[in-house]
Amino acid sequence: MDTTLHPNVAHVADVLAEHGATGRPHVFTEPVPTAAAAAEQLxxxxxxxxxxxxxxxxxxxxxxxxxxxxxxxxxxCATVLGVSSLRRAKPDFVRAATGQRVGGVAPVGHPTRLRTLVDVWLRAYPEVWCGAGEPSAVFPTTYDELLRLTGGTPAEIGD
Structure with missing residues (x-):
């Protein structure tokens, strides 16, 4: 793991510390832009x-x-959120909303707090790993802490 932090990762680390989160970002030498890649590395x-x-x-x-x-x-998810439809956001929309790029979006550290749904299936794991602002960075947390950090709503989000 690299000890120098990209500004996005440093910002996520600061937000986590400010909110009393237990985990800190881990930076890998290679990007882990997919769940499978992150799981394999971890x-x-x-x-x-x-x-x-x-x-x-x-x-x-x-x-x-x-x-x-x-x-x-x-x-x-559109029904839970009370909106007419949900479309996967394009990379420019993601960056504008989060300040982060696709493949490394963290659940925190955005310019404004986003409405958030949190998959209830994550509660089955004592430790959950999230993106930390860049595709090569992740941080550990818990389901309950993730809800607290994001102000998210627990939801059945899919299959």
């Missing part, structure tokens, strides 16, 4: 990876934290 089940996925909900950015073992059911 030696954990893919379900313990919380994918930070940004969706366009009628022009509003929403964050869905999905277990790496699940696909997001956009119809179900």
């Amino acid at each position: 030696g954990v089940e893919v379900g313990a990876i919380a994918n930070s996925l940004i969706f366009d909900a009628d022009g509003e950015a929403v964050l869905i934290l999905a277990s790496g073992a699940h696909r997001v059911d956009t119809t179900r």
Whole structure:
């Protein structure tokens, strides 16, 4: 792991510390842009990876934290959020909403707090790993802490 932090990762680390989070970012020498890649590097089940996925909900950015073992059911999530539809956001939309790029989006550290759904399946893992602002960085947390940090709503997000 690299000890020099990209500014996005340093910002995520600061936000985590400010909110009393227990985990700190880990930076790998290679990007881990997918749940499978992160799980392999960490030696954990893919379900313990919380994918930070940004969706366009009628022009509003929403964050869905999905277990790496699940696909997001956009119809179900749109209903939970009370919006007409959800579309996977384009990279420019993601960067504008989060200040981070696809493949490394963290659940925290965005310019504004995003409406967030948190996959209830993540609670099955004592430790959950999330993106930390860049594709080569992750941090550990717990399901309960993730809810607290994001102000997210627990939800059945998919299959």
